[in-house]
Amino acid sequence: xxxxxxxxxxxxxxxxxxxxxxxxxxxxxxxxxxxxxxxxxxxxxxxxxxxxxxxxxxxxxxxxxxxxxxxxxxxxxxxxxxxxxxxxxxxxxxxxxxxxxxxxxxxxxxxxxxxxxxxxxxxxxxxxxxxxxxxxxxxxxxxxxxxxxxxxxxxxxxxxxxxxxxxxxxxxxxxxx
Amino acid sequence: xxxxxxxxxxxxxxxxxxxxxxxxxxxxxxxxxxxxxxxxxxxxxxxxxxxxxxxxxxxxxxxxxxxxxxxxxxxxxxxxxxxxxxxxxxxxxxxxxxxxxxxxxxxxxxxxxxxxxxxxxxxxxxxxxxxxxxxxxxxxxxxxxxxxxxxxxxxxxxxxxxxxxxxxxxxxxxxxxxxxxxxxxxxxxx
Numbered sequence: 497x498x499x500x501x502x503x504x505x506x507x508x509x510x511x512x513x514x515x516x517x518x519x520x521x522x523x524x525x526x527x528x529x530x531x532x533x534x535x536x537x538x539x540x541x542x543x544x545x546x547x548x549x550x551x552x553x554x555x556x557x558x559x560x561x562x563x564x565x566x567x568x569x570x571x572x573x574x575x576x577x578x579x580x581x582x583x584x585x586x587x588x589x590x591x592x593x594x595x596x597x598x599x600x601x602x603x604x605x606x607x608x609x610x611x612x613x614x615x616x617x618x619x620x621x622x623x624x625x626x627x628x629x630x631x632x633x634x635x636x637x638x639x640x641x642x643x644x645x646x647x648x649x650x651x652x653x654x655x656x657x658x659x660x661x662x663x664x665x666x667x668x669x670x671x672x673x
Numbered sequence: 674x675x676x677x678x679x680x681x682x683x684x685x686x687x688x689x690x691x692x693x694x695x696x697x698x699x700x701x702x703x704x705x706x707x708x709x710x711x712x713x714x715x716x717x718x719x720x721x722x723x724x725x726x727x728x729x730x731x732x733x734x735x736x737x738x739x740x741x742x743x744x745x746x747x748x749x750x751x752x753x754x755x756x757x758x759x760x761x762x763x764x765x766x767x768x769x770x771x772x773x774x775x776x777x778x779x780x781x782x783x784x785x786x787x788x789x790x791x792x793x794x795x796x797x798x799x800x801x802x803x804x805x806x807x808x809x810x811x812x813x814x815x816x817x818x819x820x821x822x823x824x825x826x827x828x829x830x831x832x833x834x835x836x837x838x839x840x841x842x843x844x845x846x847x848x849x850x851x852x853x854x855x856x857x858x859x860x861x862x863x
Binding site: 512513515516517519520522523525527530531532533534535536537538539542543546549550551552553554555556557558559560561562563564567594600601603604607608611612613617618621622623624625626627628629630631633634636637638640641642643644645646647648649651652653655656657659660663664667668671672 | 678679682683685686687688689690692693695698699701702703705706707709710711713714715718719721722723724725726727728729730731733734735736781784785788789791792795798799800801805806809810812813814815817818819820822823826827829830831832833834835837838839840841842844845846848849850852853856857860861
């Protein structure tokens with residue numbers, strides 16, 4: 497099982513690139529020109545997200561370095577232990593819905609401290625990839641069209657996030673042990 | 674919402690810093706974390722540009738549309754309120770496909786277009802429709818195929834096999850998305 501999944505994992509990126517390029521070639525798209533044209537937007541986007549990143553990094557830095565995050569994480573110690581969640585990952589569970597860039601920074605830190613191939617590193621990586629930032633996305637998407645009553649959106653998003661966390665822990669423990 | 678969260682995180686942090694005697698850390702955070710944010714955004718540029726380039730090819734070749742057509746029956750099931758030939762369908766599918774390909778920021782652009790189309794179908798303009806909530810929950814539970822940024826972080830950290838978490842991520846995403854859809858369907862009647 498693990499071997500098959502691993503092969504799928506390794507093959508997927510090259511395969512995706514190959515499919516996009518071959519399909520484009522068949523349809524007569526000017527591949528190089530089009531790629532460069534699209535890629536040039538990458539720089540604009542990077543500059544555009546910079547102020548958001550700075551704002552988020554600042555708030556999270558203060559929240560984390562002051563010891564507030566640690567205190568808040570302790571609330572989740574017992575429910576975390578029930579599902580086999582390593583306590584080092586708990587801050588990430590709290591941070592993920594708040595900030596995508598902040599949680600990516602935290603994954604970076606966890607991976608550097610405990611190693612990318614440790615159980616903590618693997619669970620953190622899996623968790624990072626399996627959900628998006630809730631508050632940030634809701635703010636942008638609803639803000640853009642002027643919707644103020646979000647109804648059940650937040651509740652359902654949090655339920656989904658929690659399900660993702662539990663799934664990440666169980667799947668990682670099953671596959672990597 | 675984000676304003677309140679941002680404010681609370683900083684103020685609560687300040688209070689804790691005083692209690693824990695870590696006020697000197699705040700100065701360091703102001704200086705270092707902000708710089709880190711800039712470095713981080715710049716470091717992300719390469720990966721983002723690459724996928725935006727590939728996405729542009731996929732868009733021009735019609736690959737995105739073909740993928741959209743392939744999951745059209747599923748769209749009817751999840752978004753029964755959207756009329757069959759409404760442009761919201763295309764925008765939603767393109768956003769989901771962009772998400773699948775991990776082009777987070779172009780996905781956001783497409784997502785905003787989808788929200789715009791959904792708002793045209795909305796009778797109460799300041800209240801989210803069922804389709805909007807469903808779309809956002811689907812979006813936030815991440816239907817990403819390849820978590821590129823995580824892979825980059827892992828390979829930077831010297832992982833022997835950075836891609837080994839793709840499979841576990843897919844399973845976790847599948848479960849969180851399914852639960853998200855079900856909870857949305859259950860709660861939208863209220």
